[in-house]
Amino acid sequence: MKKTKTVNQRIRSIDGKGIMMGRAAYTDDVAPKEALVIKVLRSPHAFARIKSIDKSKAEALPGVEIVLTHEDFPRNPFTRAGQGYPEPSPHDKYALDDHVRYVGDEVACVAAHDEETAEAALKLLEVDYEIKEPVLDFEKAKGHASIIHAEEGIHEMFPIGFEPEKNVAAAYHMEVDDVEKRLAESEVTVTSSFYTQAQSHTALEPHTVNARLDYQDRLVLYSATQTPFHVRRILSQALEIPLNKIRVIKPRVGGGFGGKQAIHGEMLAAMVTMKTKKPSRLTYTRKEVFEATYTRHPMRIDMRLGATKDGRITAIDCYGLSDTGAYGEHALTVFMVTGSKVLPLYNKVDAVRFHGDVVYTNRVSSGAYRGYGAIQGNYALESAIDMLAEKLGMDPVELRQKNMIAEGETSPIFEIMGEGTEGTAMNMETCKLDHCVKRGMELIGYKDKFPRREIGNNKLRSVGMAIAMQGSGIPYIDMGAATIKLNDDGFYNLLVGATDIGQGSDTILAQIAAEELGVDVEKVVVYSSDTDLTPFDAGAYASSTTYVSGNAVWKAAKTMKKRLIEEAARSLGVEVEDIDFRGTSFKSKKDGEELSLSDLSNTLFYNDDQKQLSVTESYYGTKSPPPFMAGFVEIEIDKETCEYEVVDYVSVVDCGVTINPKLAQGQVEGGIVQGLGMAMTEDVKIAANGKLVTADFLNYKIPTGKDIRKLTTEFAASYEESGPYGAKSVGEIGIDTPPAAIANAVYNALGVRIKSLPITPEKIQAARMEKD
Amino acid sequence: MKIEMNINGRKRIFDIRPDELLADTLRRHDYTSVRKGCDTTSCGVCTILIDDEPVPSCAYLTVRAEGKKITTVEGIAEEAERLAGCFGDEGADQCGFCNPGIALSVHALKLSAKAPTEENIRHYLVGHLCRCSGYQSQVKAIRRYLGDTT
Known part of the structure; x- marks a missing residue:
């Protein structure tokens, strides 16, 4: 990797000061x-x-x-x-x-x-x-006498399995090889159902x-x-x-978080x-x-795994039933991600199947939410993997290491499953999962702490883990564009459609432009997301911005650099090959004559062959390189009350090069804590008449500053060739592992497997009583 | 009815309704740093200082503020700017909707405790929900800020 001055450096966000000082900025302020x-x-x-x-x-x-x-x-x-x-x-x-x-x-x-x-x-x-008559139980929605959408005129835009007369918003089926046959042949199998709840974004x-x-x-x-x-x-x-x-x-x-x-x-x-x-x-x-507004799609996921006695996973069958609520927003695509960004983790299987329905119910609509189906699927699969490891008498980490996807490999699922359509074949050019797992074990102290330790005072400490993948944008569909404009005195405007929703995209996109143009970040003035003034961008979703919008900015900066060199060569009376580009100046290799960017720009505005230098470039992905991570949690649990808390959550992440390491860490840690909320406390509850019970922060409990003792976050050394300065996206990957990691840690502590979220002390107590 | 307050060191007289809430009064008079996020005094984005004590202004009747000293983040601009630097260094600023409220609570914490521990800081942050950061970077930033200035 080339040495960089701005990219991969700890740079303060460009807007943090004004925001902290309370300047009018948000929609209602204006x-x-x-x-x-x-x-x-x-x-x-x-x-x-x-x-x-x-x-x-x-x-x-x-x-x-x-x-x-x-x-x-x-x-x-x-x-x-x-x-x-x-x-x-x-x-x-x-x-x-x-x-x-x-x-x-x-x-x-x-x-x-x-x-x-x-x-x-x-x-x-x-x-x-x-x-x-309302339909409130999503497991009874399909074919229910009460039809939620019987109105005229509604339609699908292309085949998605839309059958409103059956209360089905979308359906999907795919199979590689013959799953039933492979499962029948398997020496060891695990079959289990998991339930994930509605979660509220609460921006x-x-x-x-x-x-x-x-x-x-x-x-x-x-x-x-x-x-x-x-x-x-x-x-x-x-x-x-x-x-x-x-x-x-x-x-x-x-x-935003999808909401x-x-x-x-x-x-x-x-x-x-x-x-x-x-x-x-x-x-x-x-x-x-x-x-x-929206919640995350609640789901039931039936997971079946088959393996050989020595721990080779041979087949995965995943049936899902997803509850889209009153309207079918993101019905198919969230559901498909439950398969497409989860099942390829174990790519060496002989057979894999993903199928099921997305049904309408009379509850608030489900929609996009960070993780977008992957967190649901991850909880089911990564719980089932631990169950399989136990049946095999194997360490759950070792089972994963033996079967998980590695650099240079692929999965047939990438080509089969896309965003509501067929997918895109791709090899994992970067996949440092192996490092993420090994390093995560070290950081949590896995060898000493697995599965549990008595720490006295009737308490246990245990560890649990999970691995995850996500994506970097939607290939061949979502485009991002960037315009870079030169100003007099030699500074730039960067106009992007990309949507900063607090994740810091304005800052990292400025860093990418500043790096390529060889100037300080302050010399790149960002303006984003105005349909009149900025070029198009699909928006902030699907972990798109760093990879898709970032590539657009990178392309625009390279083109601007080329134009600047041409103008400098003309001005200095030499060929473009003779120009040594130094960002804030240009030097003729022929005679050593130097021209500052400031002088060049002023001349272009006022004195000689006047023109506005402005370039626009677009980018859409031809693949969606997944970020990967391993998440390890240590919990402390009371053996009597079953109350537990997180002692440390270790995340080791491969998202390629981090454009801004501190902001990337913020994405991961914010995701982890939202995922822990889903794993531990958050639950959108409705009463028997369909009325929402959890309508405020007193009844809907999101994590506070006191709830998580420690987060340990590291990034794997990784360089994704197709990404801007080697980057992949990082917005969603952090949220995926906590539900399974917590479930596995609870199992490792007390020997009970909680198969529905959130994992509350009450559910643990009930499971223990059932077991005894 | 009329009410007089001292806001950020300046005497202000506003015409208000008796049932009006202070967050609404302040926002209407362009103190837009005072934000509304939950309506149930749970989230902390409407935090202001009343006589140097942090108070959620979304549940505080404006009439009760008669003659009181009100501080919004604009009234502690230098402190907020320094805290912003620490947030920036720790990557703790994401959407920022909660940040002015946090700045005011941190200011109050500094006034109330000599050397706040991490425990004190986390205790203060319970009143400030943040859905972006995961809190740890905020705690580090606040420690850095207090270390710099106390």
Whole structure:
């Protein structure tokens, strides 16, 4: 690897100071003061038809500007998923509909001069519902008498197994070789079902949007979104506003994690402003975020493994049933990732099968969430691997080392399974899993600590581990682009569609450009995610930004460098081959004459053959090199109460070269702690009538600063040739291992296998009683 | 009704409703560093100092602030800038929605304890939910900051 000055260096994020000092930055900070406040009437019923809405009393309330119901919207089905086009999600959602499909579904909205009036108006809306029988148990959804989507006009964009008459949003099946035959032949088998729960993203900034018409009479939306360009396209299609009349600007975003990939609120704000010609604003309450945005897809996963007596895994069968909730957003693609970014971990099998359904239920919609199916599959597979190791009488790490994917290898799954479509064959040009596992063992002290130690005071300490992989963008589908513009005095603008949602992409993209252009990061001024001003980017999802958007920036910087050298050669009267590019200056190899970048740029602006140097480059992946990791956890558990806590979580990660090691560490550690939340406490609960129980942070418990004692994070030396400066993506990989690692650690401590998340002391107690 | 407060060293008189919450009052008057994240005083992004004590302003009636000393992060700009440097060095700043509130709590911690331990810091952070960082980098950054200045 070439020595770098900016890339792979510890550089402070470019925006941290202004954000800490409280400067206005987020969507609600930039809302016009006079904007109408929008409030949404949400369904109290899990499933109902709206027979009528009497809005006369609400409209008559002084201060109410407009009340919108389904009758006020053009009837165009779309998906809120926020994906590329055509979407692999069914178009099964109307902006507002005459049916409500979960408690919290939108019925109507009010826009008023202030919040109090808007809320008072909601109470004056009289809705007559015809209540229908809800489907709340996802294992009974398929073929249920109650059909959640019986409306006209909804459709799939291409075959995804969409059968709404059976409550099936999507289905998938793939098989390599003959799984049943191989399992029958196996000397040792493990069969087990696992359940994963709904998890809430809980970005600290609630979903927020505001809309206005500008002086050119165009609709301008500021939105806390991960996908501004998709938002523009979907709004245009659903509301029949020409694309050229819409501008979407993403200000600073206070966390996303997949929850802001979708359209939430944008339709209503856009319609209110289009109809009233007045600015409007909509900020979800925390209750609305919990009740009416997204959760992770709950799943049941039936895992069957076959192996030889000496520990060669010969077959994996994975059946999944996924609950997409009321709408089919990300139904197929999350489900496929449960197979495609999990099963290739054990690539030496003779046969592998992945199949199952994604069903509708009358609960809040599931959607994209960091890990995107892989965390669910990882919990099932990596739990089952430990179960197999025990049956074989083998150390679980040794079993993994014997069977896991290695550098230079491939899996047939890569070619079979893509993002709702066929995949892309690829070899693992970088895969340091072997190192990650070995180093993780050292860091946790595996040899001394496995499986458990008594530490007195009725407590045990045990260890557990899991390995994981993810991806780097969606090959052949999602594109990112970057523009670099030279300014006088020799500094640059970097304009990217890439969406910084707090992960630090503005900083790392500036680092990539600065490295190639040989300048300090401050000389690269970043502006991102504005559909009028920046080039396109699919958005911040699918671990895309470092690899896809980063490659676009790298290409643009290389092209800019070429243009600069041409201009310097012309200016110095030599050939381009004679120019020694030094970033802030150019030196003629012929006569040693030097020209500073500052002088060159000033001359180009004001004095000689004047021109604006500006280049735009695009990139889409032709593969999606997976980051890999090994996660090892040490827990301390009370033998009586079964309460436990994390003593240390060791992560050893191969994400190629880290563009910014500290920010990459932040991605991993943030992911680990979200994964630990899912493993240990977080659980979106609904009551028998479909109403959400966990509607605030008091009832929905995410980890706090006191909950995790120690995180140990290291990166493997790795250089991915196809990535910018050797990088792969790192946004999601951290979240995958904690559920299985915790389950395995609990088993290693007390000998009980918890097969549903979260792993609570109550479940451990119950499992122990059952065992005795 | 009218209310008078001292905000960041400046006398301010606002026209308010009796049921108004201080977070809303402050945001309406462009103290946008005071953020709203949960409505149940659980998350900490609306933290301000009232007479140097950290308080979640989303559950504090504005009328109660009559005559009080209110500090938002703009009122401790130099400290916030130094803390931002420490956050930057530890990679602790991600989305940043919680950061102004944390800066104010850290300032209060510094005023209240001579040499805060890691335990003290983690205790203070319980009132500041963060979904991005995993907390460890924040703890390191705050230790670095307190070591630098106390």
